[in-house]
Amino acid sequence: SQQGEEDPQALSIQEGENATMNCSYKTSINNLQWYRQNSGRGLVHLILIRSNEREKHSGRLRVTLDTSKKSSSLLITASRAADTASYFCATDERFSGGYNKLIFGAGTRLAVHP
């Protein structure tokens, strides 16, 4: 079963516009990560935000985390056609063996039109 749910499931915008994707999750977390997946390719890590952080930036990406609402958002500013991809949030549960197992949502499919 999947931990997170992304909203919206699909998003279509024009180049230069901003794209916002939301993620909700169910259990307490240590960290939340966002990944991007282009068609036919593997997942690429975008950003990690720790449970004690509220906001993080990386280039055109801005991630927020609200642990009280168990939700996160990913904002992509000034979008480009190359941003077209599926975006997944993933939470991790820390296990006693010292590893973090990622639990993914179903993803948001973003299409950026030139």
Added chain:
Amino acid sequence: GAGVSQSPRYKVAKRGQDVALRCDPISGHVSLFWYQQALGQGPEFLTYFQNEAQLDKSGLPSDRFFAERPEGSVSTLKIQRTQQEDSAVYLCASIPQLGLAYEQYFGPGTRLTVT
């Protein structure tokens, strides 16, 4: 350096056949994960290795699924007597160290189609 590689990239199997999917993690990475991604869904955890030890196989859907990493580097995911519901992309990921929160480095995946 080289990333995580997986082979084959595509595999078509007839129902009932056995398949073996290979993952070459980034050299020196201690942790290795396998995920299964159904069409239109996010990846779902299958199993985890710390070096050669399989510490978590809670996500393997049935006893037809078996994974190994005998020397703590290359890993193989084997599916016996494949069924149509096994059709999915199988992703492998590795992490350099234990414990701390790290991004996972994913391979391109193997797309398995069972006919």
